[in-house]
Amino acid sequence: xxxxxxxLIAVLILAAxxxxxxxxxxxGLITNILPYVAIAVFLIGFVFxxxxxxxxxxxxxxxxxxxxxxxxxWIKSNPVESPAGYxxxxxxxAQEIFLFRSLFRNTDVAIVDGRPVYxxxxxxxxxxxxxxxxxxxxxLRHLRFFVEPIxxxxxxxxxxxxxxxxxxxxxxxxxxxxxxxxxxxxxxxVVVPQVRYISLFTDYFSLLLIAGVVSTGxxxxxxSPADLxxxxxxxxxxxxxxxxxxxGINPVFYIHLCFVFVLLAWFPASKLMHAGGVFLSPTxxxxxxSRMRRHINPxxxxxxxxxxxxxxDEFRDKMKASGLPVEKE
Amino acid sequence: MSxxxxxxxxxxxxxxxxxxxxAWMNTPVDFxxxxxxxxxxxxxxxxxxxxxxxxxQPADEDWKLPDNWQAIIxxxxxxxxxxxxxxxxxxxxCVRCGACADKCHFYIGSGDPKNMPVLRAELLRSxxxxxxxxxxxxxxxxxxxxxLTVDVLKEWFYYFYQCTECRRCxxxxxxxxxxxxxxxxxxxxxxxxxCNINWVIEPAANCFRTGNHLGIQPGGIKDMLExxxxxxxxxxxxxxxxxxNKKGADILFVTPSGDYFADPGTFTCMGYxxxxxxxxxNYTFSTYASEGGNFGLFTSAEMVKRLNAxxxxxxxxxxxxxILGGExxxxxxxxxxxxxxxxxxxxxxxxxxxPITGTRFENARATKMVHITEFTADLIRNGxxxxxxxxxxxxxxxxxxxxxxxxxxxxxxxxxxIIQKTCNHFFEMAEDTIREKTLCCxxxxxxxxxxxxxxxxxxxxxxxxxxxxxxxxxxxxxxxxICAIDRATLTSLMDYWVxxxxxxxxxxxxxxxxxxxxxxxxxxxxxxDNI
Numbered sequence: 001x002x003x004x005x006x007x008l009i010a011v012l013i014l015a016a017x018x019x020x021x022x023x024x025x026x027x028g029l030i031t032n033i034l035p036y037v038a039i040a041v042f043l044i045g046f047v048f049x050x051x052x053x054x055x056x057x058x059x060x061x062x063x064x065x066x067x068x069x070x071x072x073x074w075i076k077s078n079p080v081e082s083p084a085g086y087x088x089x090x091x092x093x094a095q096e097i098f099l100f101r102s103l104f105r106n107t108d109v110a111i112v113d114g115r116p117v118y119x120x121x122x123x124x125x126x127x128x129x130x131x132x133x134x135x136x137x138x139x140l141r142h143l144r145f146f147v148e149p150i151x152x153x154x155x156x157x158x159x160x161x162x163x164x165x166x167x168x169x170x171x172x173x174x175x176x177x178x179x180x181x182x183x184x185x186x187x188x189x190v191v192v193p194q195v196r197y198i199s200l201f202t203d204y205f206s207l208l209l210i211a212g213v214v215s216t217g218x219x220x221x222x223x224s225p226a227d228l229x230x231x232x233x234x235x236x237x238x239x240x241x242x243x244x245x246x247x248g249i250n251p252v253f254y255i256h257l258c259f260v261f262v263l264l265a266w267f268p269a270s271k272l273m274h275a276g277g278v279f280l281s282p283t284x285x286x287x288x289x290s291r292m293r294r295h296i297n298p299x300x301x302x303x304x305x306x307x308x309x310x311x312x313d314e315f316r317d318k319m320k321a322s323g324l325p326v327e328k329e
Numbered sequence: 330m331s332x333x334x335x336x337x338x339x340x341x342x343x344x345x346x347x348x349x350x351x352a353w354m355n356t357p358v359d360f361x362x363x364x365x366x367x368x369x370x371x372x373x374x375x376x377x378x379x380x381x382x383x384x385x386q387p388a389d390e391d392w393k394l395p396d397n398w399q400a401i402i403x404x405x406x407x408x409x410x411x412x413x414x415x416x417x418x419x420x421x422x423c424v425r426c427g428a429c430a431d432k433c434h435f436y437i438g439s440g441d442p443k444n445m446p447v448l449r450a451e452l453l454r455s456x457x458x459x460x461x462x463x464x465x466x467x468x469x470x471x472x473x474x475x476x477l478t479v480d481v482l483k484e485w486f487y488y489f490y491q492c493t494e495c496r497r498c499x500x501x502x503x504x505x506x507x508x509x510x511x512x513x514x515x516x517x518x519x520x521x522x523x524c525n526i527n528w529v530i531e532p533a534a535n536c537f538r539t540g541n542h543l544g545i546q547p548g549g550i551k552d553m554l555e556x557x558x559x560x561x562x563x564x565x566x567x568x569x570x571x572x573x574n575k576k577g578a579d580i581l582f583v584t585p586s587g588d589y590f591a592d593p594g595t596f597t598c599m600g601y602x603x604x605x606x607x608x609x610x611n612y613t614f615s616t617y618a619s620e621g622g623n624f625g626l627f628t629s630a631e632m633v634k635r636l637n638a639x640x641x642x643x644x645x646x647x648x649x650x651x652i653l654g655g656e657x658x659x660x661x662x663x664x665x666x667x668x669x670x671x672x673x674x675x676x677x678x679x680x681x682x683x684p685i686t687g688t689r690f691e692n693a694r695a696t697k698m699v700h701i702t703e704f705t706a707d708l709i710r711n712g713x714x715x716x717x718x719x720x721x722x723x724x725x726x727x728x729x730x731x732x733x734x735x736x737x738x739x740x741x742x743x744x745x746x747i748i749q750k751t752c753n754h755f756f757e758m759a760e761d762t763i764r765e766k767t768l769c770c771x772x773x774x775x776x777x778x779x780x781x782x783x784x785x786x787x788x789x790x791x792x793x794x795x796x797x798x799x800x801x802x803x804x805x806x807x808x809x810x811i812c813a814i815d816r817a818t819l820t821s822l823m824d825y826w827v828x829x830x831x832x833x834x835x836x837x838x839x840x841x842x843x844x845x846x847x848x849x850x851x852x853x854x855x856x857x858d859n860i
Binding site: 062064070074108124192193198200202203278296300305323324325 | 353431638698738766
């Protein structure tokens, strides 16, 4: 419970930060300096982490095979789950990244009548997918603040997202979906004893921070609107490197900003880097072709072996006595 | 096999999945008898030039570590982070979603949260964070970091020798994090300070010296194979040839030494001998490369290479065209995913072509080593074998996919094809327990020793219960597999959980059904049981 409380306190402190800064007359910090710092930390950190992983070689070809490998021509192989080449690997990775293929296999286990019974447990997959896809859509929708004129596809995406026209302003489906996803992921972590047992501060903090971003965003859209023109002017100011200090925007907006920038800066140092790491996973992004094509290990070095000569020297008499052929009489 | 010292099955099955009250970092490891393996004997470490040979046992208070053991481990960790992308990545990207947790047979069988792959990995990750990440250095425990202490090292030992490197968790992980990789790194680190188990190190030392894990010397191998030839003659009336160390053979045959050492592996080995005789294969066994298995895999990448080197060296000395490999699990992980990289290129060999059918094994064109079930399935497909599956009518079979051929090769259909052509009563276990989701025997990766019996029975429980289900539903009485360790360990597992079920290799099944030219009327199977 300690990790949950500390995470909650950390997020509350971040929420109070903008108000604190504006009382000190330092709101320019959030609108003019923090954006650049956060983006820089995010970009540099992200690239640094990827390069650090990429710097370590892949000495062995170790895909986890989840289907029949390519062998005899009349045996039907599974080109995606046990890919024999480039295209199969791309298909496998695409499934993993866009559809969370492996998580889709999830089951749970319970001992019933003295034996383990495996049940389907697709909720984690479903809510995980819901969360990640809606997050992507929300990020893309926000591009409307950074380009002028607004690209047609952004407008189309927003229109599609608000297709059902529930309420005024229209409730975006992605907003509802991300709330469902986040709530599930958080409650699961808190309620399921095994998951709570393995959870660290970072696990709760990441979720709560994103929940903070989402809830302040929803608050502004549906309950306490911010001046969108002023927001856009400010965002365009960042993009054109001529930041302006906006006047009279809803204080909730500053909290929203603060959460977003902390999230960006925290991203490369945290487990959120799984977003980049998944592309590099050697058990998924390699073809199962290691008997077909030689894989090179860059640090492959000679090792001490026991040669046949040494072996025969030790056992020559016994080999001869058993009638086994020898190299030296 | 004695189960006297461990709880009865109806007690052992009472598993609690609720985690303990204390946080995992504050829950010390308990070396309870029956759940760990004896330490590596000094003589074996010395023979292999491994560090810190000494007399000690895991239950001792003092593990007699070198004075600078922490520095050794941390330097070793740094080196491995730089050499293996898998290690560095898997230390960083886990989000602790817990999808892997209840996929591990040791967790399902023990309920110990540190047997959840995620937490077993956190044992190592916590130390990685403390010494190799900024957040861990600054925020310590809050960032999930902790100091490397003797207690942490003991915990590593206990739990990295409670993982069979079966890779089941990696099938379910959304990032493909493979606990086998983490366990391998953990064991490599433990080896740097001389902490290993004898059931791994003694076979490795034996293999280095005598060519096989069991330490069988050249004459012994010949005697055992000849003895099998006698048995075959007794059953079939045919005297099969046993070519050993024969120069000029077309094919070098390498199989795990378990196959010629003890029942029921010997019946599988008799199957190979009969098959090769019947098709007139020009092949040879080798006494120098008399081991397909490779307990280096449970020690270090370097040891894998040291032991594996013999296979190519012997193929070269004998002048064979290509290599054929017997039924074995982790052996095939090494051959399929490591051998060519480590000890290739095998440019002195030819691309494997079946001398009987002319089939080109394109999937093995670089490594030049073919799996026996690929070879045999091709023979059957091309009508080269006369088979009478009725001779297996007394067998009601289910099939256990061995972890490594399943999850490191994708070898599913070849053995099933052979089974379908040689056996009339075949029943698959539940879908969640076969193929890529297959459950481990619970005693691979060097854990199949007697002192570890309780943990083996716990780890093997999910597999055993899946067998029990088909026993109740279809009267199954035989468990087929393509792994020598399985043949030994599943036998104990069945005796404990599902008495009455015996274990066999696929080539024993084949040999029962194989109609040999000039054979006498068969009245028994290879085991001498009436058919």
